[in-house]
Amino acid sequence: MITFNNVRFTYGNGFSLKIDDLKVIKGDIVSIIGPNGAGKSTLIKILSGILRNYKGEILLNHSDLKNYSYKELSKNIAVVPQEFNTSFDYDLESIVSTSRIPFSKRINFFESEQDRRIIDEALQTVGLISYKNKPFSSLSGGEKQKVMIARAIAQQTPILLLDEFSSHLDPGYTQSLLKLVKEMVIKEKKTVLAVFHDVNNAALFSDKLIVMKDGAIRYSGTPADVLNESIMHEIFDMEAYIIKHPVKKVPQILFK
Numbered sequence: 503m504i505t506f507n508n509v510r511f512t513y514g515n516g517f518s519l520k521i522d523d524l525k526v527i528k529g530d531i532v533s534i535i536g537p538n539g540a541g542k543s544t545l546i547k548i549l550s551g552i553l554r555n556y557k558g559e560i561l562l563n564h565s566d567l568k569n570y571s572y573k574e575l576s577k578n579i580a581v582v583p584q585e586f587n588t589s590f591d592y593d594l595e596s597i598v599s600t601s602r603i604p605f606s607k608r609i610n611f612f613e614s615e616q617d618r619r620i621i622d623e624a625l626q627t628v629g630l631i632s633y634k635n636k637p638f639s640s641l642s643g644g645e646k647q648k649v650m651i652a653r654a655i656a657q658q659t660p661i662l663l664l665d666e667f668s669s670h671l672d673p674g675y676t677q678s679l680l681k682l683v684k685e686m687v688i689k690e691k692k693t694v695l696a697v698f699h700d701v702n703n704a705a706l707f708s709d710k711l712i713v714m715k716d717g718a719i720r721y722s723g724t725p726a727d728v729l730n731e732s733i734m735h736e737i738f739d740m741e742a743y744i745i746k747h748p749v750k751k752v753p754q755i756l757f758k
């Protein structure tokens with residue numbers, strides 16, 4: 503369970519994040535939508551421990567987030583970031599293997615047999631096992647994103663933070679990955695907080711949606727609660743038709 507109480511954060515350039523009350527319940531898939539610059543990634547970075555100088559309280563399983571060491575946090579939360587730059591040209595296996603460092607009992611990290619199996623399975627899951635000794639820089643944008651997803655899978659955490667994790671993926675792969683993550687979440691009772699620009703995918707993938715604008719949560723609820731013409735107009739300044747998915751019955755938007 504994740505709880506935000508009166509959280510405030512500013513970069514010092516005028517933007518401020520104000521999250522008065524946010525609860526994410528274990529096993530839920532919650533997605534954040536909102537226009538560019540709304541503060542979606544900032545919220546993800548605060549929860550993942552990258553930005554620590556916030557005011558207010560964030561509880562992770564009833565303990566203050568600030569009391570978690572990076573190692574403990576990494577055992578609880580895996581992140582697929584929006585941007586991924588590596589300074590060195592590691593091969594895929596090495597990049598995915600960094601997910602196992604929090605589980606090492608030694609100061610120097612040596613992968614165990616079990617770690618190697620978990621890393622291979624994760625690369626297999628995203629379809630890149632045959633590339634495992636290739637340099638990361640030789641991959642396409644979508645393939646790099648798959649490596650970051652494999653890394654998060656191999657971290658085997660109860661919570662996944664996904665910041666536009668499907669933005670570089672083709673539609674077929676996006677569909678299969680959303681399905682895979684959803685199955686994994688249900689089977690392993692994981693909790694997901696995801697950021698989406700694709701509102702239709704967010705509605706299909708999520709139990710709940712959070713709508714952010716100007717650093718604050720404006721609306722939250724089920725996709726049916728928040729995906730309507732008036733909220734889409736207010737938040738995105740867009741004209742949309744709302745239709746119902748023929749099978750899943752969740753709302754989907756069409757440009758007018």
Ligand SMILES: Nc1ncnc2c1ncn2[C@@H]1O[C@H](COP(=O)(O)OP(=O)(O)OP(=O)(O)O)[C@@H](O)[C@H]1O
Nearest residue numbers: 513515517536537538539540541542543544545584
């Ligand atoms: N490192 C930073 N230093 C200063 N300002 C920042 C920094 N990162 C983000 N910002 C500013 O904070 C605001 C919120 O940014 P954030 O990346 O959280 O938005 P977002 O909702 O994820 O946007 P997008 O949909 O474009 O990815 C923006 O105005 C952005 O310019």
